[in-house]
Amino acid sequence: MRKETPEIVRQAREAAAVKPGCGFNRLVNRNGKLYYEAVPTVQKDLKATILSELPQERSAASRDIPFSEVISGNASVDSFVAQLSPEELDQLTHGHGKMNFCYGISGNAGAFSGVTEALRKHGIPAMITADGPSGIRIRRTVSLLPCGTALASSFNQEGVERLYGLVSREMDPFGIHMLLAPGMNIHRNPLCGRNFEYYSEDPYLTGKIAAAAIRGIQSTGRSACPKHFACNNQETRRNRNDSQVSERALWEIYLKGFEIAIRESNPLAIMTSYNKVNGVWSHYHYELVTQILRQEWGYQGLVITDWWMQESDSPEFPQLRNDAYRIRAQVDVLMPGEVGKKNDPKAHTLVDSLADPGGVTLAEAQRCAANVLRFILKIEGVRENA
Numbered sequence: 001m002r003k004e005t006p007e008i009v010r011q012a013r014e015a016a017a018v019k020p021g022c023g024f025n026r027l028v029n030r031n032g033k034l035y036y037e038a039v040p041t042v043q044k045d046l047k048a049t050i051l052s053e054l055p056q057e058r059s060a061a062s063r064d065i066p067f068s069e070v071i072s073g074n075a076s077v078d079s080f081v082a083q084l085s086p087e088e089l090d091q092l093t094h095g096h097g098k099m100n101f102c103y104g105i106s107g108n109a110g111a112f113s114g115v116t117e118a119l120r121k122h123g124i125p126a127m128i129t130a131d132g133p134s135g136i137r138i139r140r141t142v143s144l145l146p147c148g149t150a151l152a153s154s155f156n157q158e159g160v161e162r163l164y165g166l167v168s169r170e171m172d173p174f175g176i177h178m179l180l181a182p183g184m185n186i187h188r189n190p191l192c193g194r195n196f197e198y199y200s201e202d203p204y205l206t207g208k209i210a211a212a213a214i215r216g217i218q219s220t221g222r223s224a225c226p227k228h229f230a231c232n233n234q235e236t237r238r239n240r241n242d243s244q245v246s247e248r249a250l251w252e253i254y255l256k257g258f259e260i261a262i263r264e265s266n267p268l269a270i271m272t273s274y275n276k277v278n279g280v281w282s283h284y285h286y287e288l289v290t291q292i293l294r295q296e297w298g299y300q301g302l303v304i305t306d307w308w309m310q311e312s313d314s315p316e317f318p319q320l321r322n323d324a325y326r327i328r329a330q331v332d333v334l335m336p337g338e339v340g341k342k343n344d345p346k347a348h349t350l351v352d353s354l355a356d357p358g359g360v361t362l363a364e365a366q367r368c369a370a371n372v373l374r375f376i377l378k379i380e381g382v383r384e385n386a
Contacts, residue, residue, distance in 0.1 A: 012296055015287040017042045017247050019279050026246055039246040047316040050286060050328065057363040058082035058370075067123035070373070071382050077373050081366045084122075089365040090350040091116045092124075092372050093327060095337035099307070104128035105174045107139035110336035112304070113372055125376065129225070129335070133181040133197045136171060143170060148183055148209075152199035157212040164216025171222050177379050178223040178269055182213040184257050185232050185273075193235030203253055207260025214265035221381055226261055228273035228306055230254050230288060239274040239310060250277070255292065262297050268378050269302040272331055274310075283309045286329040294330060302375040304333040317358065324353030324360035332368040 018024075018041045025036040060082040061075075069075040084092070092113065101111035109131050114124035131137035135145045145151070145167065151160050171179060183197035184206050192198075199206040210226055217224040231243035231254045245254065261267065272282040272289070282288060283305040293299045305326070314320040320328055327350060353359035 012251070013291070014042070014044050014247070015291045015296070016250060016278055016280075016285065018244060022244060022279065024244065026249075046287070049291075050316065053290070054361060055363045055367045057361070058366050067373070071123075071377065071380055073382065077370050077377070078366075080122075081370045081373065084366075084369065086351045086354050086362070086365070088118055088122075089362075089369045090323075091119055092369040093323070093333055093350060093365065095333060095335040096126075097337040099336050101126065101128060105130070105138050105140065105176065107137065108176065109137070109180060110307070112333045112335065112337075113376055115337075124373070127177045127376065127379065128175055129178040129180055130171070130174075130176045131180045133183045135167065136174065136176065136179065138174060138176070140174065143167065147196040148199050149187075149196055151213075152205055152209045155205070157208055160209055161212040161216040161219075164213045165219045166216075168217045168220040168222045171217075172220060176222070178225050179217050180225045180227065180271065181217065182210045182224065182226055183228070184210040184226055184261065185228060185230075186254055186257065188233040192233055199257075203256035204260065206257035207264070210257060210261040211264035214261060214267045218265070218268065221379065223268035223375070223379060224265075225269040225271050225304070226258065226267050227271035228282075229258055229270055229293070230273060230282060231277050232273035232275050232282075241274075242276040242279060244278060258293075259297055262293075262299055267301060268375055269304060270299070272303065272305050274306050281310050281312055283331050283334075284312055284314070284325045284329050288329075290330045300374075301378075302333065302371050303331045304335050305331060307335050308338060309334060319356050319358040320353065320360060323350045327360050327364050327368050330364075330368065330371075332371045 018039050020041045023039050023041050026039045027034060028037050058078045058081055061079045065075045065080050065083060067080060070077055070080050095110045095112040096115035099110045101108055103126055104111055109129045111126045111128050114120045114126040133148055136142045145163065185198045186203060187195050187198060187201040199209050214224040214226060231245060232238060234241060275282060277285060277288060289303055311322055312325060314325045326334060350360065350365055354362060
């Protein structure tokens, strides 16, 4: 029998690999034989990679530009962002501080963008969010949907898309811009406390059904927000758990559904998970968010945290922690807006970091702010005049 030559169908650079000292053995199949081998660990210098990819600072225009000019197409997002102060950039990259924003429908999950007086003076509107995967969760009577597992069991992409299209129409009179759905983590274990929200143990089915749900939600100018990116496959200690996973399993199982959904439905937003992935909290994970999501998959939308985040320092850049660490990863918005406990001196805001030698750069803050504003333009149905 003639031996077939392997065909390379895709190449991706190393990202989110297991760290040295945290390795484990994995079961592999080589030429029909099963055996265990050590999982590959990190080989690249992440710090050098990040430094080589830092963005350039935007140049300010010679006059003040109201956001209405960006909406009308007479000014670009970059020129508008360049005029914002560090304090305003900080405000744009936070939600308003708690759930149930006062300007939104009662029971909303929170808001971001125009949530301060300073931002509203620029003409930036607030974006209202609401849970969730089985219908809109607010303090009103709304339609209740079958759970995610039931919908995926239908294998009916067209039906799921039509169903969520009706949900999108229901969002409109309530003034809801973003539905925090679909939930699409993998059914890794039947004991996961939110399996009912998720679709399947199969990443292909998960991606296809999620893509249909996203297309439905976004069919009337609203935004979906698939979650939780990535490897949030248990509820017990979900904000303390460290998902240790090989790159191959990560790409082929835990990320594949997200990749399919992003390529086939282009969600306007995506939510990070609570847990760590190979030692790094997802909301600080440069390799997950910038390198895989944005660079490998070409995603250009908004990235928000799950509600609240963990305090942490960057191992590559000890000057970076919390907000600055998140912004370097290009996680655009902290929801619902607080860092640790109220008035916590360890919060270390974006403004604090900008003043530190070796802290986050103004260009990085501008990049996240621009992602927020481009989200608003998409909701407003505006094509940016870049």
